[in-house]
Amino acid sequence: MIRDVEKRNKNYNAYVEQVTPKASCLKNCIKAFITGGAICLFGQILIELFKNAGMAKDEASLWTTICLVLASNILTGLNIYPLITTWGGAGSLVPITGFANSVAAPAIEYKAEGEVFGIGCKIFTIAGPVILYGIFSSWIAGLLYLLAKLWM
Amino acid sequence: MQKGSQSFKFDIPVYIEQTASVVGEKESEGPLGRMFDVVIKDPMSGKDNWEQAESALQEAVVDKLLMKTSYKKEQIRYILSGDLLGQLIATSFGISKYEIPHFGIYGACSTFGEALSLGALIISAGAADRLICMASSHFASAEKQFRFPLEYGNQRPKASTWTVTGSGAAVITNERQPVAITGITTGKIIDYGVKDSMNMGACMAPAAADLIVANFKDFDTDEKYYDRIITGDLGTVGREILINLVKEKGYDISQIHMDCGIEIFDPQKQGTHAGGSGCGCSAVVFSSYIIDNVRDGKWKRILFIPTGALLSTVSYNEGQSVPGIAHGVIVEHV
Numbered sequence: 182m183i184r185d186v187e188k189r190n191k192n193y194n195a196y197v198e199q200v201t202p203k204a205s206c207l208k209n210c211i212k213a214f215i216t217g218g219a220i221c222l223f224g225q226i227l228i229e230l231f232k233n234a235g236m237a238k239d240e241a242s243l244w245t246t247i248c249l250v251l252a253s254n255i256l257t258g259l260n261i262y263p264l265i266t267t268w269g270g271a272g273s274l275v276p277i278t279g280f281a282n283s284v285a286a287p288a289i290e291y292k293a294e295g296e297v298f299g300i301g302c303k304i305f306t307i308a309g310p311v312i313l314y315g316i317f318s319s320w321i322a323g324l325l326y327l328l329a330k331l332w333m
Numbered sequence: 334m335q336k337g338s339q340s341f342k343f344d345i346p347v348y349i350e351q352t353a354s355v356v357g358e359k360e361s362e363g364p365l366g367r368m369f370d371v372v373i374k375d376p377m378s379g380k381d382n383w384e385q386a387e388s389a390l391q392e393a394v395v396d397k398l399l400m401k402t403s404y405k406k407e408q409i410r411y412i413l414s415g416d417l418l419g420q421l422i423a424t425s426f427g428i429s430k431y432e433i434p435h436f437g438i439y440g441a442c443s444t445f446g447e448a449l450s451l452g453a454l455i456i457s458a459g460a461a462d463r464l465i466c467m468a469s470s471h472f473a474s475a476e477k478q479f480r481f482p483l484e485y486g487n488q489r490p491k492a493s494t495w496t497v498t499g500s501g502a503a504v505i506t507n508e509r510q511p512v513a514i515t516g517i518t519t520g521k522i523i524d525y526g527v528k529d530s531m532n533m534g535a536c537m538a539p540a541a542a543d544l545i546v547a548n549f550k551d552f553d554t555d556e557k558y559y560d561r562i563i564t565g566d567l568g569t570v571g572r573e574i575l576i577n578l579v580k581e582k583g584y585d586i587s588q589i590h591m592d593c594g595i596e597i598f599d600p601q602k603q604g605t606h607a608g609g610s611g612c613g614c615s616a617v618v619f620s621s622y623i624i625d626n627v628r629d630g631k632w633k634r635i636l637f638i639p640t641g642a643l644l645s646t647v648s649y650n651e652g653q654s655v656p657g658i659a660h661g662v663i664v665e666h667v
Contacts, residue, residue, distance in 0.1 A: 197529075202492060274487070286482040286484035287485070290483060290484065
């Protein structure tokens, strides 16, 4: 009986997989390439502008990052960033602007639940895992680097 | 009279006296747009947050219903209502001001069918002369509860559906009217182990198929008995699966099947993918398009089946599947 249900579910899921329409991978990749490329190009233009204004390379990069995050937050507030991602997919999710969007969006959404329990508790609902595991994996990498240095 | 294993036939019919529908702007721009009673263009309904905005829909629909019937609130014995939010907050804050005795119900997107079924049973038992059945959903409050904040950019898969912003309500009574509820078939929780919460049509289709076959068996009939079989929010993917599942049992419903979710939006123009969903979807389509066709006698007898995906973010994150449920209501022109 239980085996029958398992078999039925397995068959059904395989059938569902078959009838569910899928997005075209190639089309999505091209759109992501254009969107992500455009964001990077914008960043590069900013770096060049800052360098022309007399900043060192590191300083120019830092200011570029700040400008990109700011731009993303403003576009999120104006509800334009989600439209860009609807079209561009991973192209606008992966760059730092996507990360900024994932922090700004819950902040706006949960504002209604208060500064502490709303924004405070829920601002990292989407970005939280990235921050946690990002820091954790950099810690592991650092440890490996230290061990490797001691070994050699 | 009890029929078969899960149906009930009303020896004295229960009548649908009047209906009302309130929708948001996107729904008003869809193919059925002009049929809805009230359009609230502001997504926030002038309130401070999405939950209150959904409550405003329920408040507005009761208001419209009372206006259309010219009943005072004291003349309504009960109100059976539900929504998709945790602890039914859209309902609690939406209808509290009316001070009508209330049963809060949850059947995910099948809530309106559950409300009509229970309401008809209450009337037929003589426990009330007149009551309101109602359900609502709101795109933004549903996204917030089940998915991501609205301002977060993400891509929706092609099989996903768009939660309808709207609320539909019906006054049902024991006084004779041209539209009657003559029977119900109550759905079981059907779980085929689908874990994709972005493909709710596939989660719910087995429940709808099970209900349709049970209805045919319980009433000893087949698809020819109905002018239309109308599901709630299966969408295009769910519809294809439903028709195939029912065909496996020996019935062909492809010619008479309709889905509220497919009717309410234009997927090409409105970017809604597989169709509309949410408690509000079947409730507003029933309260406008469907009831008009039955009242005019264009459809003599229909089987109306709001469908629900019993999704919770908790059980989903804990690796559970998304079970489905469906509630069948036989509505006739009499």
